[in-house]
Amino acid sequence: MSRAPLVAGNWKLHGSRASNRALLDALLRGMVGLEGVDCAVCVPFPYLGEVAEQLRGTALAWGAQNVSEHARGAYTGEVSAAMLAEFGCRYVIVGHSERRQLYGETDAQAAAKFAAAQAAGLTPILCVGETLEERDTGSTEQVVARQLESVLAKNDFGSAVLAYEPVWAIGTGRNATPRQAQDVHAFLRRKLSEQTRILYGGSVKPENAAAIFAMPDVDGGLIGGASLVAQDFLTIVKEAARAASTKG
Numbered sequence: 001m002s003r004a005p006l007v008a009g010n011w012k013l014h015g016s017r018a019s020n021r022a023l024l025d026a027l028l029r030g031m032v033g034l035e036g037v038d039c040a041v042c043v044p045f046p047y048l049g050e051v052a053e054q055l056r057g058t059a060l061a062w063g064a065q066n067v068s069e070h071a072r073g074a075y076t077g078e079v080s081a082a083m084l085a086e087f088g089c090r091y092v093i094v095g096h097s098e099r100r101q102l103y104g105e106t107d108a109q110a111a112a113k114f115a116a117a118q119a120a121g122l123t124p125i126l127c128v129g130e131t132l133e134e135r136d137t138g139s140t141e142q143v144v145a146r147q148l149e150s151v152l153a154k155n156d157f158g159s160a161v162l163a164y165e166p167v168w169a170i171g172t173g174r175n176a177t178p179r180q181a182q183d184v185h186a187f188l189r190r191k192l193s194e195q196t197r198i199l200y201g202g203s204v205k206p207e208n209a210a211a212i213f214a215m216p217d218v219d220g221g222l223i224g225g226a227s228l229v230a231q232d233f234l235t236i237v238k239e240a241a242r243a244a245s246t247k248g
């Protein structure tokens, strides 16, 4: 059963009105005629409205990088799923390892954010992944299973997207080997429907994208650093389309 690949850019804390516009212009130009791959950019909150305008009617979807687990109330600094939905937001990253590590987000919070996103009609991109210490002590499967199952215990996964992002590979230039990615993806796939898209994330670059996307259970990527460089992101998107066409 073939799954349409998805390549999502995670801009993190980068951008400006001018650089966003230039980047999106270049992406839209480069994507003309491109088929067989879904593509999105996840941008910082202040730019969502402007990005939504620029991408209206195009094949490039957009999303947010975080969402509150609460619908409303006295939660200074938070943004609700309904607020995102009001702008036409499609995707939202949930449980990114930077949120977990730098801001102490728990499995329970990720599950609650996942639920809030789905309730508002957004598609969560749930991130799971082990640290280097966890990999070295052989607990990779146990860790990603715990992270996924805390969400599955409270939610139907539905059409949500899963992203396997080994923490030791994020922003380090050290990516998992295609085999390492495939092994974890196959393990996670057994807990989900055949239809669920599982993305790989962690130092995906134009040079390594083809080999990673060729793996049978890798359905595209969540791209950090390389999503800020139009030519790099476009090359990665094209590799995902090419890999999908050979998987049938």
Ligand code: PGA
Binding pocket: 010, 165, 169, 170, 171, 172, 173, 201, 202, 203, 204, 222, 223, 224, 225, 226
């Ligand atoms: P990276 O980030 O591609 O810069 O490693 C990936 C991510 O954090 O989603």
